[in-house]
Structures are given as C-alpha cells and as structure tokens.
Amino acid sequence: MAKTSDKKSPLQHHFVHLNQQYDASQMGMWAFLITEILFFGALFTAYIVYRLMYPAAFGAASSHLDITLGAFNTAVLIASSLTMALAVHAGHTGSTRGIIKNLIWTIVLGSVFLGVKAIEYSHKFHEHLVPGPSFSFPLYPGAGSELFFSLYFAMTGLHAFHMVIGIIGLFILIGMAAKGRFNQEYSTPVEMMGLYWHFVDIVWIFLFPLLYLVLRHH
Amino acid sequence: MNSSGKKTNYLNASHTLSSWFLTVDHKRIAILYLITISIFFFIGGLFAALIRLELLTPAGDLFKSDEYNKLFTLHGIVMIFFFLIPSVPAVLGNFLIPIMIGAKDLAFPRINLLSWYIYVIGATLATLAIMVGGVDTGWTFYTPYSTVYSNGAVALTIVGAFITGFSSILTGLNFLVTIHKMRAPGMTWFRLPLFVWAHYATSLIMVLATPVLASALFLLFLERVFHIGIFNPALGGDPVLFQHLFWFYSHPAVYIMILPSMGVMSELFAAFSRKRIFGYEFVACSSLAIAILGFFVWGHHMFVSGQSMYAGMVFSVLSFLVAIPSAVKAFNWSATLYKGSISYETPMLYAFGFIGLFTIGGLTGLFLSTMAVDVHVHDTYFVVAHFHYIMVGGVLMGYLGGLHYWWPKITGRLYPEAWAKLSALLVFVGFNLTFFPQFLLGYMGMPRRYHMYPEEFQVLNVCSSLGASVLGIGYFLPLVYFLWSLKFGKESPANPWGAKGLEWEIQSPPTTHNFDEIPVVTEEAYAYAKEDGKHHG
Numbered sequence: 001m002a003k004t005s006d007k008k009s010p011l012q013h014h015f016v017h018l019n020q021q022y023d024a025s026q027m028g029m030w031a032f033l034i035t036e037i038l039f040f041g042a043l044f045t046a047y048i049v050y051r052l053m054y055p056a057a058f059g060a061a062s063s064h065l066d067i068t069l070g071a072f073n074t075a076v077l078i079a080s081s082l083t084m085a086l087a088v089h090a091g092h093t094g095s096t097r098g099i100i101k102n103l104i105w106t107i108v109l110g111s112v113f114l115g116v117k118a119i120e121y122s123h124k125f126h127e128h129l130v131p132g133p134s135f136s137f138p139l140y141p142g143a144g145s146e147l148f149f150s151l152y153f154a155m156t157g158l159h160a161f162h163m164v165i166g167i168i169g170l171f172i173l174i175g176m177a178a179k180g181r182f183n184q185e186y187s188t189p190v191e192m193m194g195l196y197w198h199f200v201d202i203v204w205i206f207l208f209p210l211l212y213l214v215l216r217h218h
Numbered sequence: 219m220n221s222s223g224k225k226t227n228y229l230n231a232s233h234t235l236s237s238w239f240l241t242v243d244h245k246r247i248a249i250l251y252l253i254t255i256s257i258f259f260f261i262g263g264l265f266a267a268l269i270r271l272e273l274l275t276p277a278g279d280l281f282k283s284d285e286y287n288k289l290f291t292l293h294g295i296v297m298i299f300f301f302l303i304p305s306v307p308a309v310l311g312n313f314l315i316p317i318m319i320g321a322k323d324l325a326f327p328r329i330n331l332l333s334w335y336i337y338v339i340g341a342t343l344a345t346l347a348i349m350v351g352g353v354d355t356g357w358t359f360y361t362p363y364s365t366v367y368s369n370g371a372v373a374l375t376i377v378g379a380f381i382t383g384f385s386s387i388l389t390g391l392n393f394l395v396t397i398h399k400m401r402a403p404g405m406t407w408f409r410l411p412l413f414v415w416a417h418y419a420t421s422l423i424m425v426l427a428t429p430v431l432a433s434a435l436f437l438l439f440l441e442r443v444f445h446i447g448i449f450n451p452a453l454g455g456d457p458v459l460f461q462h463l464f465w466f467y468s469h470p471a472v473y474i475m476i477l478p479s480m481g482v483m484s485e486l487f488a489a490f491s492r493k494r495i496f497g498y499e500f501v502a503c504s505s506l507a508i509a510i511l512g513f514f515v516w517g518h519h520m521f522v523s524g525q526s527m528y529a530g531m532v533f534s535v536l537s538f539l540v541a542i543p544s545a546v547k548a549f550n551w552s553a554t555l556y557k558g559s560i561s562y563e564t565p566m567l568y569a570f571g572f573i574g575l576f577t578i579g580g581l582t583g584l585f586l587s588t589m590a591v592d593v594h595v596h597d598t599y600f601v602v603a604h605f606h607y608i609m610v611g612g613v614l615m616g617y618l619g620g621l622h623y624w625w626p627k628i629t630g631r632l633y634p635e636a637w638a639k640l641s642a643l644l645v646f647v648g649f650n651l652t653f654f655p656q657f658l659l660g661y662m663g664m665p666r667r668y669h670m671y672p673e674e675f676q677v678l679n680v681c682s683s684l685g686a687s688v689l690g691i692g693y694f695l696p697l698v699y700f701l702w703s704l705k706f707g708k709e710s711p712a713n714p715w716g717a718k719g720l721e722w723e724i725q726s727p728p729t730t731h732n733f734d735e736i737p738v739v740t741e742e743a744y745a746y747a748k749e750d751g752k753h754h755g
Contacts, residue, residue, distance in 0.1 A: 020400075035426070038430050046448070050456070131446040131453075147448065
C-alpha cells in the first residue's frame with residue numbers, strides 16, 4: 001500500500017510501489033514514441049509516394065540543399081545524444097551536478113542545431129525555394145520540385161518543433177534537478193526525456209539522407 | 219461517514235469549483251466528459267434535425283444548397299470527433315477501467331485531466347469555426363476542394379479536429395499503460411472483464427491510428443493556409459494520397475467507436491443472463507482481431523477514387539474478414555442467453571436493440587465491401603444508412619445501455635425504470651424508422667449530400683424524418699429522467715443488479731480512491747454461480 005506520502009517521496013498516491021510507477025512511466029513513454037513514429041510516418045509515406053512519382057525532380061531539388069550544413073547538424077545532434085545519455089547515466093549514479101552539466105550541454109547543442117537550421121531556412125527564403133506563390137526553381141521547372149520543398153519544410157519543420165519542445169523539457173528538468181528532486185533511486189523524468197531526445201535524433205538520422213543525399217552518389 | 223451522516227464518496231468529497239476543474243480523479247474526469255460530450259451530442263443532433271426537416275419535401279425550400287452543405291458537414295464533424303469517438307471510452311471507460319482492474323486511478327491521472335482540457339480546447343475551436351461561418355467540405359475534408367476552393371472556416375475546423383485527436387491519443391495511451399501495469403494482484407489477463415479487453419483493443423487503435431490523421435490534417439493545414447503544394451494536383455500533388463492518409467485513421471476510427479460499445483454489450487449480456495459469457499477467450503480476442511484487421515481495410519472507402527483495381531480487390535477481401543470476429547461476438551452473446559435466467563431491465567433492452575441494429579449494419583457492410591455493389595450504391599443513402607446503423611445504432615445503443623447499467627454506480631441513484639424502458643423502445647423504433655427507409659432510398663439511387671430530390675422519393679423521406687422525431691424524443695427522455703434521478707431517484711445499493719465485477723463490490727458512488735485496500739482477485743470476471751439466477755427477481 002502507498003503510504004500517505006510525505007512531500008519528499010516521488011511515489012504518487014495511486015501506485016503501490018516505485019517500481020510499478022517506473023514501469024508505467026517507461027511503457028507510457030515508449031507508447032508515446034510509437035505514436036510519434038506514426039505521426040512522422042504519414043509524412044514519410046507522402047515522401048515515398050512523391051519521390052516515386054517524381055524521381056528526377058526530387059534529385060535536382062535535393063542537390064540544392066546545403067550538404068555541409070546538413071552534415072554539420074547531423075554531427076551536432078549525435079553529440080547531443082551523447083550528452084543526453086550522460087545525463088541519464090548521471091541520474092542513475094545520483095549525481096545532480098552531472099545531470100545539470102550534461103543537460104546544459106544538450107541544450108547548447110540542440111540550440112546550435114536549431115540555429116543552423118534557421119540559417120538554412122533563410123537561405124531557402126532568399127532563393128525563392130519556399131513553396132507558395134513566389135516559388136521558383138529554374139534548374140528543374142517541371143512538376144515535383146515544389147513538392148520536394150513542401151515536404152522538406154514540413155518534415156524538418158516538424159522535427160525542429162520537436163526539438164524546441166525537447167529543449168523546453170530540458171530546462172524544466174534542470175529546474176527539478178536544482179531543487180534536488182533526483183537521487184539514485186529516482187531519476188525517471190531524466191530517463192524519459194532521454195528516450196524522447198534520442199527519438200527526435202533518430203528521426204533526423206532518417207531525414208538527413210532522404211532529403212540531402214538523394215543524388216549525391218553520382 | 220462525514221458529519222452529516224452520509225457516506226463520503228467521490229462526488230461529495232469536496233464541492234469547490236477547483237476540486238472539479240483541477241481534479242485528477244478518473245471518476246470526476248469521466249463526469250466532466252459526460253457533461254461536455256452530452257452538449258455536443260445535442261448540438262450534433264440539432265444539425266441532424268435541421269437536415270431531416272429540409273428533406274421533408276423534395277424542393278430545397280428551407281436552406282440553400284451551400285447552407286445545407288454546411289449542415290451535414292457540421293453534423294458529421296460534431297458527432298464523430300466530439301461525441302462518438304470520446305463517448306464510451308472517455309465517460310464509461312474512464313470511470314470503470316481502474317475500478318474493474320482493482321486500481322485507485324489510471325496510470326497517469328494528470329494526463330487524463332490534460333486530455334479533457336485538450337478535448338475542450340479542440341471542441342471550442344471547432345465551435346468557433348461554426349460561428350464564424352461553418353465549413354462545407356463534408357467531415358472528410360477531401361482535397362483539393364478543402365484546400366483550394368472551399369470558402370468555409372476550414373483551417374479553424376482542422377485545428378480543432380487536430381487538437382482533439384491528441385486528447386484521444388492520450389486517453390488511449392493512459393488506458394494501455396493502466397491495463398498493463400495497474401491490475402490488482404490476481405487480476406490476470408483472462409480474468410479481465412471483457413469491457414476492459416474491448417478498451418484495450420480500442421486504445422491500440424487510438425494510439426496507432428490517430429497520429430496519422432493528425433499528420434494528414436497538419437499537411438492539409440499547411441496547404442490551406444500557406445498555399446504550400448502537397449495534395450494539390452496543380453502542383454503535381456496527389457489528392458488520393460490525402461484520402462489514403464485520412465482513411466488510414468478514419469476507418470479504424472469506426473472501431474474506436476464500436477469496440478467500446480461491444481465491451482459494454484458483453485457486460486450487459488452476462489449480467490442480465492446471470493451467466494458466464496459464452497466463449498470468453500474468443501470474445502476477448504475478437505476485439506483484438508477487429509482492431510488489427512481494421513488497419514488493413516481503409517481502401518474500401520476508395521473503390522471509386524481511382525485506386526488500383528487490384529488494391530481494391532485486396533481491400534475488399536480484407537473488409538469481408540472483419541465480419542468474422544464481429545460475428546464471433548454476436549453469436550457468443552446470443553449463446554450466453556441460452557439457459558440464462560434473463561431479465562429485461564432497461565440496459566438489457568438496449569443490448570437486444572444493439573444486436574438487431576448492429577447485425578443489420580454489419581451485414582450491409584458486406585454489401586458495401588463487395589466492389590461491384592459498392593460502385594452501384596457508392597455515395598448514396600445506402601451508405602448513409604449502413605454507417606448510421608453501426609455508428610448510431612451500434613455505438614449509441616451501447617453507450618446508453620452502459621450509461622443506464624452503471625448510472626446507479628456513477629451517481630448512487632436509481633433512474634425511473636418505466637420511463638427508461640419507454641425511451642429504449644422509442645430509440646429502437648425511431649432508429650429503424652429513420653434509417654431503414656434510407657437503405658431503400660439509396661438502393662433506388664438517391665445520392666447523399668443533396669438538399670433536393672425527385673418527388674418519387676418523398677414518401678420514404680417523410681418516414682425517415684418522422685422516425686427522426688421519434689428518435690429525438692427517445693434521446694431526450696434519458697436527459698430528463700437522468701437529471702431528475704439525481705435529486706429524486708431512489709438511493710442505489712452497492713450492487714442493484716446482482717452483477718459480478720469489482721465495480722459492484724464497492725459502494726455506490728465509490729470513494730475517491732475506489733478501494734481502501736487494493737483487492738486480491740481470486741476468480742474470473744463472470745463467476746456467476748448456477749443458482750444465482752433463481753434469487754433474482
């Protein structure tokens with residue numbers, strides 16, 4: 001039975017013990033990530049359909065993305081996954097200092113990613129590559145190139161939105177850590193955030209080749 | 219006991235406004251849902267009434283055609299997204315699942331409250347869209363009409379539906395985790411009430427299908443608001459892709475609506491036959507089978523949309539397969555009656571009504587999944603009649619049957635049985651009178667979504683409108699006597715039906731934490747002793 005919990009205990013009233021609460025959080029997070037896979041999945045489906053319809057247009061449009069910035073961002077994001085994993089590890093060893101330090105690094109790297117993304121977006125804006133009435137892509141005037149850029153903005157935009165949510169979450173975790181809420185027995189929120197962050201990274205691992213590397217092997 | 223001598227329960231535990239609007243008690247959240255979805259049910263019903271009023275006469279004399287387009291669109295959107303999808307799960311599921319599995323609450327009580335707020339925000343935006351001009355795309359939002367040509371408040375409506383989707387996702391997620399992780403000691407998977415199994419299957423669909431709708435609506439929003447080409451054929455896009463994404467959610471969504479009602483049915487047939495449900499394992503697994511098969515039949519909505527003929531054939535065969543688990547349920551419920559000691563209280567009347575209506579709806583579904591027949595009756599009133607038999611006949615019979623069955627548990631009061639029986643009868647008769655003529659109309663070729671029709675269709679349309687009036691009274695009565703019973707109804711004992719299940723072992727209404735001690739379960743869900751029936755009068 002749950003004790004009438006003193007303020008310090010992280011055990012909520014409706015759970016019998018901490019293990020049950022931990023299991024529930026973990027399953028809930030994984031289930032949530034599965035919904036996220038399906039959320040992105042519809043966009044990937046659209047990508048597959050249109051790439052099969054317009055292979056040449058997708059190749060031409062893809063070659064116009066900035067591969068250097070894209071590759072740099074990929075490296076940044078992988079590095080942020082490392083610092084996130086270190087934060088989770090620090091949680092398991094009960095090091096509040098370690099949690100905070102690594103979460104700050106994760107925020108810094110995530111922000112670098114978003115900054116680079118903003119630079120890329122502004123380039124596209126100046127080059128009239130944002131879909132809509134002012135879109136023009138003289139290199140490949142046929143149908144399909146605008147669809148590529150529509151999907152580029154929809155997919156990377158949705159991904160960036162998830163990064164922003166993640167960074168907000170990281171700030172909240174730092175606040176919780178600073179209040180001494182985590183210890184060796186309990187650092188579940190850090191771990192759950194870690195799952196989310198890695199998921200968002202993995203989405204990018206798929207987006208990068210699909211969007212940037214369509215025709216690069218030639 | 220508190221000072222006034224009355225038992226403390228979740229309703230009278232505290233009375234402040236914030237104790238309701240900030241509650242994390244699954245039972246209070248269920249009540250919040252009950253109130254809000256009832257409001258939307260009557261809004262959606264009002265649109266239906268106006269539609270039936272217009273269709274009394276062949277001429278389009280009450281509304282102009284674009285007003286009529288808005289009417290049927292709003293009727294569909296309000297009823298589906300804001301009433302049918304949340305109905306049984308968010309009210310009865312929310313209230314009962316933790317109790318039925320012997321838990322004090324859902325796994326994530328705060329997320330449960332959050333999903334109600336998300337629902338309210340989404341529903342408010344959609345209501346706002348109605349007030350600033352409505353939307354005329356049909357509830358299906360087909361492109362390119364919805365993104366390029368429609369003048370309605372499409373974007374706002376889409377945002378409303380998109381947001382409400384997350385309420386459904388979070389509810390499903392909460393149920394899944396709760397059923398996996400919160401079961402009391404001894405509550406094994408095959409001791410779970412079938413109501414819980416049905417909600418487990420429903421939750422799988424909510425979690426796996428709803429995000430795809432969210433994504434499709436997200437893309438639709440981008441195209442509509444920012445003029446970004448995605449589905450627009452003028453920019454090389456494919457409108458059929460939108461239909462695929464839309465129906466990938468919206469067909470399984472039918473099972474989000476019907477499965478929970480089937481769960482209610484299993485409880486009702488066992489309780490009012492005083493008998494173990496026949497073929498428990500099969501009924502449990504048929505819910506999962508429906509959920510899984512339901513993901514692979516969406517193409518039957520697109521037989522005439524230019525989808526490949528071979529894809530159509532596959533979707534046709536897969537759609538037939540859904541009939542198998544559905545029939546497993548219907549036959550097992552019927553077999554449960556055999557040698558049971560049956561009593562005919564209101565919930566059981568709804569259960570019988572369900573079988574009748576669901577069978578007609580299900581069998582006509584087979585007509586429609588036959589491609590050649592579908593080409594003939596596509597977009598006619600035959601389709602309208604078919605899905606109303608499932609989504610209104612099926613879902614609403616389950617919802618109302620369940621509401622009557624658990625009303626004494628939820629409120630601690632008994633409703634007036636005679637009035638309730640009358641309303642069950644009115645609903646059944648009114649429903650058939652409304653929708654059976656529509657099968658005939660559709661078969662004779664009356665298309666859906668028009669406000670005018672040739673004179674020879676008038677008799678059947680008048681029947682349908684007449685039936686709708688009877689149905690309306692049938693739906694309005696429970697609202698009156700349920701509210702009446704809150705003040706004047708007799709107080710209910712813990713187990714007014716003599717039914718099995720953990721929810722009947724605790725007081726009515728339950729305390730805030732449901733159980734003082736987490737129960738230890740030692741028997742299966744429907745352990746009705748043989749002689750139990752004889753005691754029941």
